[in-house]
Each structure stands twice: as C-alpha cells, then as structure tokens.
Amino acid sequence: MRLNRRGLLPDRLKEPFRGRFIRCHHGSHFELKLQLSIDRHTLLVVVDIQKDFCPGGAVPVQEGDKVIPIINEYVQRFVEAGAPIVLTRDWHPPDHSSFKAQGGSWPPHCIQNSDGAKFHPHLLIPPGAEIVSKADKKDEAYSFFKGTDLAERLRQRGIKRLLVGGLATDYCVKETVLDGLRLGFEVYQLEDASQGVNVNPVDSELAVREMVAKGARRITLGDLQPPEESSSQPGKK
Ligand code: VGL
Ligand code: ZN
Numbered sequence: 001m002r003l004n005r006r007g008l009l010p011d012r013l014k015e016p017f018r019g020r021f022i023r024c025h026h027g028s029h030f031e032l033k034l035q036l037s038i039d040r041h042t043l044l045v046v047v048d049i050q051k052d053f054c055p056g057g058a059v060p061v062q063e064g065d066k067v068i069p070i071i072n073e074y075v076q077r078f079v080e081a082g083a084p085i086v087l088t089r090d091w092h093p094p095d096h097s098s099f100k101a102q103g104g105s106w107p108p109h110c111i112q113n114s115d116g117a118k119f120h121p122h123l124l125i126p127p128g129a130e131i132v133s134k135a136d137k138k139d140e141a142y143s144f145f146k147g148t149d150l151a152e153r154l155r156q157r158g159i160k161r162l163l164v165g166g167l168a169t170d171y172c173v174k175e176t177v178l179d180g181l182r183l184g185f186e187v188y189q190l191e192d193a194s195q196g197v198n199v200n201p202v203d204s205e206l207a208v209r210e211m212v213a214k215g216a217r218r219i220t221l222g223d224l225q226p227p228e229e230s231s232s233q234p235g236k237k
Contacts, residue, residue: 034223035225035226036219036223036224038078038081041159042084042159042162044074044075044078044084044163045088045163046071046075046087046088046166047088047166047172047173048088048089048090048167048168049068049087049167050110050116050117050118050119050120051119051120052090052110052116053109053110053168057116058107058108058110059109061168061195061197065120065122067166067167067193067194068122068123069122070165070192071124071166074163074165074221074224075126075129077227080227081227084128084130084157085126085130086131086132087119087123087130087132088133088144088166088172089119089131089132089133090117090135091110092109092111092136093112093137094111094112096108096111096135096138096140097138098135104140132144132150134148142171142172142174142175142176143176143178143179144172144176145179145183146179151179159185160185160186161188162177162186162187163188164176164180164188164190164194165194167195167197168195168197168204169203169204170199171197173194174210177189178214181214181215187215187217188216188218189216189217189219190220192220192221193221
C-alpha cells in the first residue's frame with residue numbers, strides 16, 4: 001500500500017475508512033494500522049450503563065462497572081471532536097413482558113424512574129448527549145432502533161458510522177450493532193468498553209463472532225486518531 005508523505009492514504013483508496021493509517025512496531029516488522037477519525041458523521045452509542053446492569057443491580061453484568069472509565073474516555077473524545085453522543089437506557093414499565101412474572105426471562109430490572117434504572121453515577125453525561133429510552137412499552141426491544149424512527153433521524157443528521165459499546169455485549173450491544181448494520185450504517189463495536197451478561201459463559205464470544213461475521217469491526221481506544229490530530233480544519237482544536 002502506498003502512503004503519501006504524511007502517512008495518509010490517497011483519497012480513492014481511503015473509502016470507506018475515514019481514518020489515517022499509522023505504522024506500528026510489531027516485533028521485528030512494521031504493520032499499517034487504521035486510526036479512525038471522529039467527526040460529526042460519527043455517533044457514539046453508549047448502551048445501558050445503568051445501575052441494574054452493574055454489580056449489586058437486578059441483572060448484574062460481572063464487572064460491568066469496569067467499562068465505565070473507558071466509556072468515559074470515548075465520551076471525552078467525542079465531546080472534544082464536537083461529535084454526537086447517544087446514551088441509551090433500558091426503561092421498562094413495571095409489568096414488562098421480559099420479566100419472569102410475565103413469562104419473560106429476566107427478574108424485574110430498569111423499571112421506569114426507579115433507582116436501578118438510573119445511569120451509573122460514574123458515567124460521564126455531557127450536556128449535549130441525547131438520551132434514548134428503549135423497551136418502554138410492552139414489547140422487548142434489545143436494540144435502540146427497534147420500534148423507533150431513530151435510523152431515519154440519524155440519517156437525516158448525516159450520521160454514517162456508529163461506535164457502540166456498553167452493557168451488555170450479548171444482548172443490547174449485539175442487537176444494536178446488528179440492527180445498525182442492517183440499516184446500512186458502518187458499525188464499530190468497542191471491544192474495550194463492552195461487557196456481557198453471559199447467562200451461558202460463551203454468550204459474549206458468540207455475540208462477538210456474529211457481529212464480526214455480519215460486518216462489524218472491533219476497535220479499542222488505541223484505534224482512534226489522537227485528539228490533536230482529529231480536526232481537519234487548520235487552526236481549529
Ligand atoms: C439487557 C437484559 C435485559 C441489555 C436489557 O441492556 O443488554 N439485557 N434487558
Ligand atoms: Zn431489559
């Protein structure tokens with residue numbers, strides 16, 4: 001692959017990548033690595049960082065709270081880049097169909113306005129972030145696209161890429177990623193900022209395999225272009 005002097009790919013080769021390739025040392029050789037640039041066409045989707053999905057909650061994800069500092073770093077990067085952020089929350093009526101009493105598979109959790117439905121207190125919630133409630137009617141909706149006009153609204157705003165992380169890898173993160181792909185978005189799953197419920201111990205791994213097989217890319221913080229380089233407008237930080 002031929003890069004120009006600044007390590008940038010020629011435009012015609014760059015699509016569908018928005019980022020820049022950097023050379024990384026890999027033992028005895030160098031490898032080219034994509035760095036994703038965050039811009040206003042890129043949406044961060046923070047999935048269900050709620051008390052009920054963290055240790056001590058009603059449907060605790062083991063070490064679910066461990067992803068919060070990393071999620072916060074992504075949030076910070078998006079704020080700095082002026083890029084959009086959505087925080088989703090599971091937001092069930094007290095007799096939701098997914099609860100055991102109604103024949104579903106879960107104990108009651110994330111009941112509207114309850115303490116357990118609150119975002120975890122350590123989650124960074126920037127002023128511009130949009131909060132999207134899901135599964136707030138009778139039916140189950142693991143994906144925030146389900147039963148909403150969100151995809152259309154995002155397209156109208158020019159959103160092309162989704163970065164999706166949070167809780168839980170094997171349910172809401174997975175379904176949001178798969179719906180996003182189905183709806184034609186370029187979708188990146190945040191490997192370092194997602195954690196699974198693992199009702200069966202392999203669930204998260206299977207979920208990841210399915211997401212990747214269907215076209216999702218997995219990234220970590222190191223795959224983002226460093227903040228000072230994210231801006232393409234000279235002089236603008
Ligand atoms: C979720 C189980 C039940 C999730 C929601 O957010 O992944 N998991 N409801
Ligand atoms: Zn739920």
